[in-house]
Amino acid sequence: MSAPLVQVRDLKMHFPIYSGILRRRTGAVKAVDGVSFDIRAGETLGLVGESGCGKSTVGRALLRLYEPTAGSVVIGGDDIATLSPAALRAKRPMMQMVFQDPQASLNPRMTVQAIISEPLDEQSDWDRDRKQARVLELMDQVGLNRRFANRYPHEFSGGQRQRIGIARALALSPKFIVCDEPIAALDVSIQAQVVNLLEDLQDNLGLTYLFISHDLSMVRHIADRVAVMYLGRIAELSPRDALYDRPLHPYAEALLSAVPEPDPSREGARQRIILQGDVPSPANPPKGCNFCTRCPKVFDRCRVEKPDLVEVEPGRLVACHLFPAITKSSLAQPGGTEATEPKQLGEVQ
């Protein structure tokens, strides 16, 4: 738990909008618009937010499944965002991904054996026996019966399919895994099985996770620190207990208060913050703070000036004008205004 394994600085991921007969570029969906954070080795960073806030895009851009528009992603010393294809390929084994929908992310025509060994086929020069042995070892690790190695994904339940996806991600002994909503498609009674497995694997293999989820109570369980995203930007990044006990950013506060809890007496007594309206379009975010159109505590400055993500209490980063910075944030690059286009990378495409 010391040096950051992953350092993200002012990451931007804009998707161009083309329109008209000439398909001219007329704008951009700013899915991720200046996001910075660190993930320390061995920790789990939870990334929460509502659909469309850009949390999955962050996960994908981090592993360069998208070409980031701007910003840097340093994982284990190399800037993933600028590596050449060959160098990126050599780097792939250390960073892997577990996807949301185990139905869609497994090839229905491949056996479990073939699915789990595919990363080995691509990245290693092992012979068949060695790969076979590794596949069986991985199946043991994720709690799949070895005898099912020659079966196809449709023969498995959702929870078991997610185990196959996890085994595939582990095949190359990665250090860092992006878990993109790994339990969202599973039933409540199965979710705990998969989360327990992810935690066991972290303990045994020393993994570092970015855990992307919209399930705030599950994130409280699994994450060490939590980043709350809203409309392409991080609203608050705090240690878990601090965030859940006393959320600072008004959006984090509203989000937590909206989560229904399985306790009728608490639900009856609860003062819920009901946000008005809907999330604005990321193609046309509001001027000033992204949250200013729905914020119950909005004031004039919020409508003109974007707040930077700054340290407002030790270890707590918040992007809100209500909370002044106590120090110059360690995440130096403030991000935000269009003017600060980082130097490393021009616009890709």
Added chain:
Amino acid sequence: MPDGAAPVLDVRGLKTVFRTRGGEVHAVNSVSFHLKPGELLGVVGESGSGKSVTMMSLIGLLPSPPAEVRAGQVLLDGRDLLKIDANELRDVRGAKIGFVFQDPMTSLNPVFTVGSQIMEPLIRHMGLTKAQARERAAELLALVGIPDAAKRLKDYPHQFSGGMRQRVMIAIALACDPDVLIADEPTTALDVTIQAQIIELVKDLRQKLGMAIVWITHDLGVIAGIADRVMVMYGGQVVEQAPVRQLFSDPRHPYTRALLKTIPSLHGARAARLQAIEGQPPILNAAPVACPFRARCAHAHARCETENPVRRAVDGLDVGQGHDVACHWTPEDAA
């Protein structure tokens, strides 16, 4: 809730089977429940537990074949909905029973305006003229909290956000002032802040209009905040039924108990490890002869293998009236 009032909806011994090439699937097995006027009944269960199929069976929304309602009675105002013909049933759907589905994008027709979709049941069931229906549709949209309602009647579903679409669905379901509203996972496809808006809306509408509601969900948190009474389903059966506070404070079925423990909490102490329910839900390819939960149950014993438990009262009231559970085991056995 008015105790002792005659139920608006009374379902007895409902059995629904799907006939597939691979054999029969017994999706709903002898489900009985009732709904009192103005009451909100929560139905909880995981996918495949039979909660949606039960509700769709009631009003003939399942395609037949493959579905077949094999037994049971569905009494609405003393009339058995399983016995009446398709035309009569059409008069019940929409007029007496409103339905809100999970996904508001796929349940609204993309090529008709929202206005025409709200007006349709008004013209069909209530015999309003187009002009009257349009006026009423605007009232309904305003009622469910859509600003600028009269103008938005001309908009198409894609011009509304997810939460707004679900408000439109609710407006359609409420158009003919039904006695019963069945909401099948109405907030599952929505974000939590939007979910909170819809829940507040339904609470508000209940007070204004007083219809009885069946709210299907897999989210125990939602149930805790909104239901009067809860029915827990597993493997196509009702395994426990109780007033909401009793269900959460004194769950009796091992499945309910495990389910409540498996959810991580937002407050209080954080468990080092989640309590998982090991194993998988049952495959319902035969009529049940044993308890459907036995393979995953911490308290299963020999009797659970040979005899499917029937619902028995926990608190001395009749089954269905108070707290009942379908289990051979009691927590006192453990003490």
